[in-house]
Structure formats: C-alpha cells, structure tokens
Amino acid sequence: xxxxxxxxxxxxxxxxxxxxxxxxxxxxxxxxxxxxxxxxxxxxxxxxxxxxxxxxxxxxxxxxxxxxxxxxxxxxxxxxxxxxxxxxxxxxxxxxxxxxxxxxxxxxxxxxxxxxxxxxxxxxxxxxxxxxxxxxxxxxxxxxxxxxxxxxxxxxxxxxxxxxxxxxxxxxxxxxxxxxxxxxxxxxxxxxxxxxxxxxxxxxxxxxxxxxxxxxxxxxxxxxxxxxxxxxxxxxxxxxxxxxxxxxxxxxxxxxxxxxxxxxxxxxxxxxxxxxxxxxxxxxxxxxxxxxxxxxxxxxxxxxxxxxxxxxxxxxxxxxxxxx
Amino acid sequence: xxxxxxxxxxxxxxxxxxxxxxxxxxxxxxxxxxxxxxxxxxxxxxxxxxxxxxxxxxxxxxxxxxxxxxxxxxxxxxxxxxxxxxxxxxxxxxxxxxxxxxxxxxxxxxxxxxxxxxxxxxxxxxxxxxxxxxxxxxxxxxxxxxxxxxxxxxxxxxxxxxxxxxxxxxxxxxxxxxxxxxxxxxxxxxxxxxxxxxxxxxxxxxxxxxxxxxxxxxxxxxxxxxxxxxxxxxxxxxxxxxxxxxxxxxxxxxxxxxxxxxxxxxxxxxxxxxxxxxxxxxxxxxxxxxxxxxxxxxxxxxxxxxxxxxxxxxxxxxxxxxxx
DNA sequence: ATGAAAGCGCTAACAC
DNA sequence: GTGTTAGCGCTTTCAT
Numbered sequence: 001x002x003x004x005x006x007x008x009x010x011x012x013x014x015x016x017x018x019x020x021x022x023x024x025x026x027x028x029x030x031x032x033x034x035x036x037x038x039x040x041x042x043x044x045x046x047x048x049x050x051x052x053x054x055x056x057x058x059x060x061x062x063x064x065x066x067x068x069x070x071x072x073x074x075x076x077x078x079x080x081x082x083x084x085x086x087x088x089x090x091x092x093x094x095x096x097x098x099x100x101x102x103x104x105x106x107x108x109x110x111x112x113x114x115x116x117x118x119x120x121x122x123x124x125x126x127x128x129x130x131x132x133x134x135x136x137x138x139x140x141x142x143x144x145x146x147x148x149x150x151x152x153x154x155x156x157x158x159x160x161x162x163x164x165x166x167x168x169x170x171x172x173x174x175x176x177x178x179x180x181x182x183x184x185x186x187x188x189x190x191x192x193x194x195x196x197x198x199x200x201x202x203x204x205x206x207x208x209x210x211x212x213x214x215x216x217x218x219x220x221x222x223x224x225x226x227x228x229x230x231x232x233x234x235x236x237x238x239x240x241x242x243x244x245x246x247x248x249x250x251x252x253x254x255x256x257x258x259x260x261x262x263x264x265x266x267x268x269x270x271x272x273x274x275x276x277x278x279x280x281x282x283x284x285x286x287x288x289x290x291x292x293x294x295x296x297x298x299x300x301x302x303x304x305x306x307x308x309x310x311x312x313x314x315x316x317x318x319x320x321x322x323x324x
Numbered sequence: 325x326x327x328x329x330x331x332x333x334x335x336x337x338x339x340x341x342x343x344x345x346x347x348x349x350x351x352x353x354x355x356x357x358x359x360x361x362x363x364x365x366x367x368x369x370x371x372x373x374x375x376x377x378x379x380x381x382x383x384x385x386x387x388x389x390x391x392x393x394x395x396x397x398x399x400x401x402x403x404x405x406x407x408x409x410x411x412x413x414x415x416x417x418x419x420x421x422x423x424x425x426x427x428x429x430x431x432x433x434x435x436x437x438x439x440x441x442x443x444x445x446x447x448x449x450x451x452x453x454x455x456x457x458x459x460x461x462x463x464x465x466x467x468x469x470x471x472x473x474x475x476x477x478x479x480x481x482x483x484x485x486x487x488x489x490x491x492x493x494x495x496x497x498x499x500x501x502x503x504x505x506x507x508x509x510x511x512x513x514x515x516x517x518x519x520x521x522x523x524x525x526x527x528x529x530x531x532x533x534x535x536x537x538x539x540x541x542x543x544x545x546x547x548x549x550x551x552x553x554x555x556x557x558x559x560x561x562x563x564x565x566x567x568x569x570x571x572x573x574x575x576x577x578x579x580x581x582x583x584x585x586x587x588x589x590x591x592x593x594x595x596x597x598x599x600x601x602x603x604x605x606x607x608x609x610x611x612x613x614x615x616x617x618x619x620x621x622x623x624x625x626x627x628x629x630x631x632x633x634x635x636x637x638x639x640x641x642x643x644x645x646x647x648x
Numbered sequence: 649a650t651g652a653a654a655g656c657g658c659t660a661a662c663a664c
Numbered sequence: 665g666t667g668t669t670a671g672c673g674c675t676t677t678c679a680t
Contacts, residue, residue: 002673013651018675028649048436049376050673053656058373060437068405068417069398069590077392081419090433093392093417095405109414112372113384213594240594247596266393270537270564272571272596326657337667342659352665374657377672 001044010038021046061089061293062110063118064103068095070211071265072235072282076120076141079286087294089115096123098180098210104128111136116293119143121182137296139289142183149296149304151289152183155262155311158278159191160198162232162260162313165276167199170322171230171258177219177242178207179234188262188278192232204228209238216241220249229257229322236261236268236277243271243318254320264314273317281309325368334362345370385413385617386434387442388427392419394535395589396559396606400444400465403610411618413439420447422504422534428452435460440617443467445506461620463613466507473620473628475613476507479586479635482602483515484522486556486584486637489600491523494646495554495582501543501566502531503558512586512602516556528552533562540565544573553581553646560585560592560601567595567642578644588638597641605633 007014012035019027020035027035038044052058061084065073077093084091092110096103104124111117116137122129129145132138141151166174176192179185185208196203204226209215216238223231223242233239239261246253253259253273261268264279288307295303331338336359343351344359351359362368376382385408389397401417408415416434420427428448435441440461446453453469456462465475490498500516503509509532520527528550533539540562547555547566557563563585570577577583577597585592588603612631619627 003675004673014674015652015676016650019650022675026649031649045432045436047673049373049382050656051675052373053377053658054673054675056656056675068392068401069395071393071395074393074398077417078419078421081392090416090437091418092414094415095402097402112369113414213590244594244596244598266537267591267594270568270591270595272568274568327659328657338658339660339668340666343666346659350665355665371657374672375659377674378657378659380659380672 001042003044003046006035006038006042006044009042010035057115058113059089060092060114061116061118061290062092062094062107062114063120064094064096064106064110064122065120066096066098066103066123068093070237071267072263072280073120075265075282076286076289079283080118080290083287083290083294087290089294098123100124107132116297118289118293121184123180123182137293139293139296141285141289144183149292149306151285151292151307151309153280153282153285153309153311154187155184155278155280156187156191156194158311158313159188159232159262160195162276162278163192163195163199163201163203165313165315165319166230166232166258166260167201169230169258169320172201172322173204173226173228173230174201175204175206175223175226175228175231177209177216177223177231177233177238178205179211179238180208185234188232188234207234209234211235211237213237213241213244216243217245220245223257224249224251230260230319231257232260232262234262236263236265236275239275239277239318240267240271243273243275253318256323258319258322260319268314268316276316276319277314279312279314281311285309325366327368327370330359330362330366330368333366334359381439382437383413384416384438385440385442385614386416386418386431386438387444388418388420388430388434388446389444390420390422390427390447392417394561395591396587396604397444399589399606400610400613403607404442404614407611407614407618411614413618422447424448431456440621442613442617445508447504447506461617463617463620465609465613468507473616473630475609475616475631475633477604477606477609477633477635478511479508479602479604480511480515480518482635482637483512483556483586484519486600486602487516487519487523487525487527489637489639489643490554490556490582490584491519491525493554493582493644496525496646497528497550497552497554498525499528499530499547499550499552499555501533501540501547501555501557501562502529503535503562504532508586509558512556512558531558533558535559535561537561537565537568540567541569544569547581548573548575554584554643555581556584556586558586560587560589560599563599563601563642564591564595567597567599571596577642580647582643582646584643592638592640600640600643601638603636603638605635609633
C-alpha cells in the first residue's frame with residue numbers, strides 16, 4: 001500500500017497525495033476529498049521511514065536514562081513522553097544501566113534515528129557529549145557541558161535546609177551517604193557542607209554508594225557505627241534501604257535516628273515512616289528539557305541554553321528530635 | 325557523509341562499501357581494509373533510516389506498556405531491552421498510561437517503524453490486536469488473542485497457595501482487592517475462588533481498583549469495614565498502600581490483619597513488614613516474549629505460539645497467624 | 649492546483 | 665570479487 005496506489009485510485013499524481021498529507025491546503029478541496037477517500041478505502045498510512053528519509057527528519061525524540069527501573073527516571077520519561085506527544089513526536093527510550101559505555105553506545109545508536117536527544121544525568125565524557133551534540137540536537141539534564149543546553153535541578157539550597165532542619169531538631173552528628181559521582185551528588189554535598197559550616201557541624205561522608213535500595217541496607221550499619229543521630233541520603237532508594245535495615249535492627253526512626261532522602265519519588269510516601277526528603281521537580285525537569293529540545297530542533301535561536309529548577313525540603317515522618 | 329563519499333575515497337563502488345558493512349566476507353580483505361580506512365577517516369556511519377527503507381526492516385523492536393512508572397513494567401522493559409540488544413535490535417518504548425485509545429495509538433505509531441511489537445497486558449480489543457498483528461509481528465503478554473503469540477504468567481495456582489497459606493494460619497475471612505479487568509485479574513480471581521471453594525471459604529471481593537498505591541490506601545478502610553483478617557491484593561502497589569494506611573490507623577500487620585500482594589516487585593522488600601507476595605517472573609516473561617518476537621520476525625516457523633510461566637508464593641513478614 | 653522528475657542514502661539482484 | 669542498475673516510499677522543486 002504505497003502512495004502510488006492511492007494516487008492511481010484517486011486519479012491523481014503521487015505528489016498530490018503527498019500534499020494532502022503534508023500541506024492539505026495546497027490542494028483543491030474536492031481533489032483532497034477524493035484522495036482522502038481513496039486512502040481510507042486502501043487503509044493507507046504514509047510510511048514513516050520513507051518519509052523520514054525524504055524529509056530528512058524522523059519525527060522521533062530519543063531519551064537515554066541511567067536506569068529505567070529507577071522511579072526518578074520514570075518520572076522524567078513520563079513527562080518527556082507527554083511533552084513529545086503534544087508536539088507530535090514519538091519517543092525512543094534507551095537505558096544505560098549505569099554503564100558509561102552502554103550510555104555512549106545507546107546515544108550513538110539513537111542519534112541518527114531521532115531529531116533530538118535527551119541525555120539524563122549522563123556519565124559520558126564531555127568530549128563524547130560535545131560530539132553527540134554535533135550530530136544531533138542534544139539537551140542534557142543534571143550535567144554541565146559547554147555549549148550543550150541543560151536543565152539543572154539545583155538542590156544545594158534545599159539540602160542545606162535539610163541540614164538546618166536537623167540542626168533545629170537538635171542533631172549535631174550528621175552523616176551523608178554519597179551517591180555516584182556527578183552533578184547531583186556534587187550539588188547535594190555542596191549544600192550539605194555549606195550548611196554544616198554555617199552551623200558548625202562536621203558531617204561524616206560515607207560512600208559513594210550505588211543509588212539503590214540495597215546500598216541503603218548495607219549503609220545502615222555503617223551509619224550506626226559512625227555514631228550519628230541523623231543521616232542524609234543521596235536519594236530515596238538509599239534512604240528506604242536504611243529504613244528497612246534500621247527496622248530489622250530495631251533502631252527506631254525517627255526516635256533514635258532521623259533519615260532524609262532526596263528526589264521525593266513515589267517511594268518516599270510508601271515507606272514507614274514516610275520519608276522527609278528533598279523534592280526534586282522531575283516532571284518539570286522533563287517537560288522543560290523536552291521543550292528546550294524541541295525549540296532547538298525547530299531552530300528557534302535565542303532560546304534558553306540553560307534552565308535551573310529549584311528544589312524544596314519536604315518534611316515527613318522520618319525526621320524528629322534528636323535523642324537526648 | 326554518505327556511502328558514495330566513502331566509495332569515492334576508497335576508489336570502489338558504493339555497492340562494495342555497502343557489502344563491507346553488511347557481508348564483510350563477500351569482499352576481498354585488502355579492499356575491505358581500504359574501505360574501512362576511508363570510512364574511518366570520514367567518520368562515516370551507515371544511515372539507519374536509509375538502510376531501513378532499502379532493507380525493508382528497521383532493526384528496531386517496539387514495546388507498549390500500560391505505565392512506565394510501574395515497576396512491573398520496568399522489569400519487563402529491562403529484560404526485553406537486554407534481549408533486544410543481544411539480537412542487535414534497538415528498543416522503542418511507549419506508554420499508554422492505561423488509556424485504551426493511547427495504547428492503540430502508540431501501537432499503530434510504532435508498528436511501521438519496528439520489525440516487531442510487544443504489547444504488555446494490552447487492553448485494546450481483540451479485533452484491534454489482530455489487525456496490528458497483520459501489520460507487523462506481534463507478541464502479547466498476559467492476554468489471549470487468537471493467532472497472536474503470547475506469554476502468559478499463570479498465577480492461579482500460586483494465588484491458591486496464598487489462600488491455603490492464609491487458611492493454614494487460621495484465617496477464615498479473606499478479602500480480595502481486584503485490579504483492572506484483564507487476564508491477570510482473572511487469573512488471580514480464579515485461583516482465589518477455586519482455593520476458597522476447596523477450603524470452604526467465602527472471599528469478599530472488593531474493587532476493581534486501579535493498580536496503584538493510592539488505591540490501596542483507600543481500600544484499607546474498606547477492608548477493615550469488611551471484617552476480614554486477611555487480604556489478598558491484585559498487586560504489590562495496592563498492598564503497599566494497605567500497609568501504609570493500616571500503619572496510620574495503628575492496625576498491626578500481620579498481628580491484626582495479614583496482607584498478600586502480587587508481582588514481587590522491588591517494592592515488596594522495601595516496605596515494613598516485607599510483603600508476602602505471589603512472585604510473577606517478569607524478567608523471564610520479558611526475555612521469553614522478546615525471543616518469541618525475534619523468532620517470529622526471523623520467520624522461523626513452528627515456533628511456540630504460547631508460553632506459560634509459573635508463579636510462586638513468597639512468604640515474608642506481612643502474613644501471620646489469624647488473631648484469636 | 650497539479651504533475652513530472654529528481655532525489656533522500658542505502659541495498660540487492662544481476663552482470664561481468 | 666566488484667560494478668551497474670534499479671529501486672525502497674516518500675517529498676519537493678520546477679514546470680505547466
């Protein structure tokens with residue numbers, strides 16, 4: 001079922017059929033009707049691959065996430081997907097499973113099949129990212145690379161608020177569980193350090209840990225051994241792991257120890273007690289990144305090259321007064 | 325940077341360059357070297373879109389999931405992605421957000437851009453699915469449609485085991501929280517009913533509920549009002565919602581009420597107490613489905629049209645002896 | 649407003 | 665083993 005079949009049936013040229021599907025107003029109303037009818041009867045749909053080749057654009061967007069099973073990634077994907085659809089793009093999703101090589105390979109495989117690429121918290125080298133950006137419009141999240149538009153979720157301040165919050169509750173010995181190196185972890189450490197300095201605290205930094213539940217389970221005993229009364233985790237998964245292990249060891253949260261997470265994923269409200277956590281606006285980040293990408297694709301110049309989103313501490317049940 | 329540029333530089337015809345990238349053995353070793361060198365210098369990569377058009381296959385697989393943020397979907401996607409990669413396919417992911425129309429639209433949009441389509445727990449009509457299967461090789465999971473290969477995760481038996489387990493613990497009043505209509509829910513209900521019949525129990529069936537945490541939170545009070553001592557939930561998210569609400573109302577689990585989930589997603593081990601749940605082999609299902617799809621694409625006939633995977637009750641901390 | 653013709657970049661017979 | 669020739673299905677000048 002090709003465009004020629006429809007053309008033949010409607011008694012017009014393929015070019016006219018093409019026009020009907022691309023610039024309907026450029027063809028006479030009754031011709032258009034005939035073509036549409038013929039297409040309908042033949043159940044014809046323009047072949048997207050052929051169209052991509054001829055138009056030299058695909059109508060697809062690509063996104064590479066570190067881990068598809070991670071709910072922070074999921075929130076971003078969801079937002080991007082919706083935004084993509086609004087702009088009539090389909091979305092290609094690839095996951096790197098936190099492996100740098102896979103990330104690069106996925107990105108390179110996607111690049112020629114999409115009109116734009118979104119790389120979330122990429123770990124590839126600056127050079128690699130710059131190179132990709134030559135190939136195809138790129139937007140990154142939580143990563144700074146020269147000349148590559150970026151969406152940054154700043155949480156240094158909010159992480160600082162978490163420290164203030166703990167300090168106000170009487171905590172003086174605080175641990176931070178570092179996540180994988182990168183922009184997010186740096187933000188968190190920076191915010192933590194500066195607040196601690198201000199308040200005269202000396203945080204214990206442990207890690208880095210993989211940003212997973214199991215890391216938190218393992219970290220829990222280290223935290224206890226460190227003799228702190230409060231712990232700030234790189235993300236909610238790690239924090240949830242802490243909670244579980246603490247429950248197993250019958251260490252009461254927040255009575256005996258307070259726990260703060262980061263991201264405010266769905267998990268934060270699913271655990272007991274509910275997690276006090278730094279809310280990162282993943283959905284907004286996704287929407288913003290998608291819009292920046294689409295703007296870039298359309299060649300609208302003077303578009304924002306950088307967007308910074310603020311975070312906010314959400315206080316729930318996992319933090320309380322320090323034990324006496 | 326096209327194939328002709330490389331051909332010119334290597335002093336061969338485009339066809340030879342093409343061969344070097346598709347059937348390297350069909351070209352003389354030194355010619356191959358020359359071509360490879362030229363390609364390298366020009367940083368040439370075959371254009372996948374043009375290749376798709378000429379070959380009439382894309383090298384892509386597509387998957388449509390009900391909800392990308394759902395961890396059961398995530399487990400399947402992950403498995404499919406890995407399997408796809410092993411076979412040198414890229415994976416296109418689309419989510420329907422549980423909306424039937426979106427599901428159909430996503431599937432139809434994907435169909436012409438992929439060599440095969442995987443529909444997980446689809447809700448579209450049989451007719452629609454059959455139609456899609458005409459367009460492109462299709463495999464469905466947890467859905468039965470004539471002539472469409474399927475991977476089924478049978479859990480009726482394991483759900484029955486859950487009932488036996490509860491019965492053995494002394495429970496006589498059991499509630500089931502139904503999920504969205506479909507194969508999975510039917511399986512669960514069937515297993516539950518048959519075990520209850522065998523044991524002389526009369527289960528209270530509530531719902532249907534959306535397969536979400538918030539549904540469980542809401543359902544908790546209904547469960548309590550129903551006066552049962554044990555509840556089996558459609559999935560772990562709902563079960564987790566129950567746990568949270570029970571904790572808020574200071575209803576002890578499992579002392580006062582026992583809870584059983586389904587799926588055995590990561591969440592099951594993250595909540596307190598850990599969930600007793602029916603393990604559904606999502607990873608295996610994903611791998612199997614991907615393999616069936618690839619086999620079907622390759623045209624290997626006589627391949628299995630249907631694969632049934634068994635489930636298993638995993639007993640953890642959320643179930644215990646019935647209160648006296 | 650419509651058609652003819654020339655590609656988009658690659659592959660696949662078919663020759664040689 | 666390599667080149668020539670036709671497309672894959674669509675879009676897009678350029679004529680008319």
